[in-house]
Amino acid sequence: MARTVARVIVDALQELGVRHVFGVVGDALNPLTDAIRTTEGVDWIGCRHEEAAAFAAGAQSQLSGTLGVCMGTVGPGSVHLLNGLYDAAKSRTPVLAIAGQVPLAELGSDYFQEVDNDLLFRDVAVYRNTVTSPDQMPRMLEAAVRAAVSESGVAVLTVPGDLGDLELTDDRPARLPRTRPVTRPDEPGIREAAEIVNAGSKVTLLVGRGARDARDEVLALAERLAAPMVLTLKAKEGFEGENPYQVGQTGLIGNPAAAHALDTCDALIMLGTDFPYRDWYPTDCKVVQIDLQERNLGRRVPVDAGLAGDVGATLRAMLPHLDAAKDRSHLESARERFDDWRASQRRLADPGHDRHLLGRLRSALDNRSHDIRPEALAAAVDSYASADAIFTSDTGMATVWLSRFVTMHGQRRLLGSYNLGSMANAMPQALGAQLWAPDRQVVAFCGDGGLSMLLGDLMTMKTYRLPVKLVVFDNRRLGMVKLEQEQAGLTEFGTELDNPDFAAVAAALGLTGIRVTDPAELQDSVRRAFDTPGPVLLDVLTNPQELAVPGKPTVQQGWGFAIAKVKEMLQSNED
Template identity: 35%
Template sequence: MPDLLQERSVKPQPVNADMKKPDQGLTVADFILKQLSSWGITRIYGVIGDANLLLLDAISRQRAIQYIPFLDENAAALAASADAKLNGGIGVVIGTSGPGLVNMLNGLGDAFADRAGVLAITGQVDAPKIGLHTKQYVQQQLTVTPLAAFSELLAHPDALPDLLQHCLVLSRLQGAVTHLSIPKLMFTEKVKGAVLPYSPHFHQTLLAPDKDVEEVFQLVAAARKPMLLVGGGISGAELETVMFAEEMGAAVAATMPAKHLFPHNHPLFVGGLGLAGSEATSILMRESDLIIILGATWWPEEYTPQGANIIQIDAARENIGMGHLLVRGLVGDLRDLMPRLAKLAKRSAKNEEAQAAWKRRISEARSEWTERLEQETSQEGSPMAPQRIMRDLADMIPADAIIAVDTGDHTIWFNRVFSNHGQRILLSGRWRTLGFALPAAIAAKHACSERPVVAIAGDGGVVQTIMELRTAAAQGLALILVVINNNAYAIEKNRMELTGLSTIGSTLDNPDFVLLAEALGGKGYRATSSAELRKCMEEAFHSERPVLIDVSASSPTVPHSKI
């Protein structure tokens, strides 16, 4: 008779217990590159260091992904952030342990603040030395915590497939910063697991129910003075947005990253919003009885009406109602929603008398603003008024160009004056770091080599990353860097003077930027007048190497300035 107790002590194994994980014979480094490539990533920005040498060696043995070396990790991370902003995908940056990651943090901060999907991969000290007092060691997960939605140390090669997939999904779908830290010798260890390509379900359109769309439209149709605030979310639905605005007779303002998405010469367009925007926008917002926010999150309190009636439409539900109250929110992809709303608007009955009156008011506010800008931008003399510089640049930069704008008083004058004819704008929107423009321009030229690329920076910001002009020269990138040179941190200096503070630390003793450009392998020009600037720009667009144009500028106080 069988021993029942013995039989019961033998526990059955799970059905698939003997199945082995897929094994493609890839090392950690090779697996990373295969996985990134399967997600359509074609560029990695980075700086060499002791803890990422084995990854760099793997990069050198493949052709699917280009490695773009920078001189500083901050600039490399800014370039990755700009790449993600430009393409709506994932920017990838690599660095070494300790100071490599710490130098990278500012660029990751830019991606974090603007919700640009960036994956940072940093080497770490040898596994047996983690947590010990050894060179270039820092607990990287704690270091990056304020900026990264996910950060993990790779403790075993077989964990890589799941960890890397998780990072890619978060960065791609949520515009998050993610981070993997990998002990330096683990890059050569073999991984068990399969490369998982980018799946179509990740970009499946988010559809809103007809009932909700109809209800939102009825609220818009009832408004007598509607206004649209458009952001980057309308990309892909630009024509339908114009149609909707025309049918509803709505004034239109745009956030700075969305400047290229609505025609500036359209009679309903009234400019930007905020300190760098137009007075016409703030005035009409105050008079409007319904503001419809389309794919935008910019809502500066000092330039927007309190208690306004607001409808907000966005694909990211967490964006809706951020910083203001709502009449109604609607979650959906604007590429799907704007054609539906435009069709409803075309079919709807109109209050022609109210619409005509509101259009006259829009025209009046727009004309007053245009007249004011004409006075500001017609100034002659040397050094040049920044308003005149921006008008001249608007006249000369081709419509298909990409413009990377740094942070400073020139950013405000740019948004206030620059009439966009389709040029794509890259900027450090919420982080507002100095030094953004040149690394962003390098990324843009790699991503869109056939398009003209212009970086606009102040003298206070450009010095933060100007050594990367050598990076551009070494990589044969024909981009233009315009330096607005007023020998000061102008915003800070003017605000200090306005409030009677000492101006200590606000003036600059700049190097000769023209000579510096030549030393870094570029071409340098100097412009002190409108005619000289135009001549320099014409020559720069024919150059086969990077060009720096040092423009002598005045530093008038920006309207509404205060501490």
């Protein structure tokens, strides 16, 4: 018997090993969701917002390295997918979005809810097309999946509501991609890069997520060159644990040791990273860049040798040509600075910090309400979370505290909107992660502003009994925006949030809610959250005035902050 368009699509998803399809049901999707209902091994996950569905699908794709799938019905349903799909595109992870459409005969008539999906998704998708005939299947599906997988991007296939139930006249199985090629540069390019590196006496590595499958080769490179290793945030999960060469992150969330390792090197090797912040690159050194994407070479900083290829394969070819370092002082100096910085951070994260003399003096200036220090919260979560926990973090201050106080040791994984920088990503990404790994602990570092945006999908967590632990940094602020305003010398404006009791909201929805207002109760509360079965929301009132000093604070930033604080004090006195 000939299959329908919907059956061809869902059978192909099953063959690809797709286990979950995220979305919100709607009439244009009815043939597809009905096909999912009757398919073994492919489950429909009904979300409360399509944006959450797209974030969840992208999270599963990043964790598995395979295709994530989400769906949105005609018009607004598909529009709502956009933000989560942009996050997947910027994260370079393959996601297939199935978008509903008005009946075929009504296309172009400005029909109720009609949206031009091919135009709507033009910027975000590496492939987009509308099915206009059953006979275009499965060829069009194959093209969409191949584009998403081969280009590590988003493919959008639009299916009019009246086509899903139509049968194919020439049915055949979909032929879908199984493997990706491994490429490396040619030998002359390898030798040229090696000569540049050998001429340097102080080599620093800048390592990104694109090197995550080449950990052994990157560590061997660091040992051969006695090179400190600066990690991007997305490289934490693969390189932070059991690594005697790493010196943490650079940029605004970074530390002085990483800044020093970059500023004092005479040769920089960039491995699988497109780190975008130009101001944090060294300016007087030779640069070698290895990246699978040729278009990334030289995009952020001029390179003396750009090698397009797989990081692991390229380093295996390069290592025999590299001289072993005789002087290890560059590495030792960076690591000493890093150890000193970590010791200072541990003092800040001490739950009893504000009871000591320095802490009492500091509290008189920035924490008169004696709220919980976010450093202490992040450190407590780090100590109680399992060695294979999957972490997600909202964009903003929640990510800052995670980057500084959570160590990606063991088999821990990390997800966030680290390229798009969207709010509201942590909770829906945690949903996708927990479904992908039901036996692993999943912890979401949520900002109060981010969680509020997609609060409705707490009900998705309840519906599917997902034991995610949501840690809410409840500082009643859009904290990163507040900090940016003050560093520019501006009075804080528009950042204050009139929050509910998030723990009470969670309890009303059938989740376990725990609210913490007393620093003395922090450790026990975090422990209880992790010991409690099922989904838990831990609402912790943190200090809204907390500062996160960057690795290289500038005089301009300090002066701007001082001016802002004076303005805020005068405004407070007037009020």
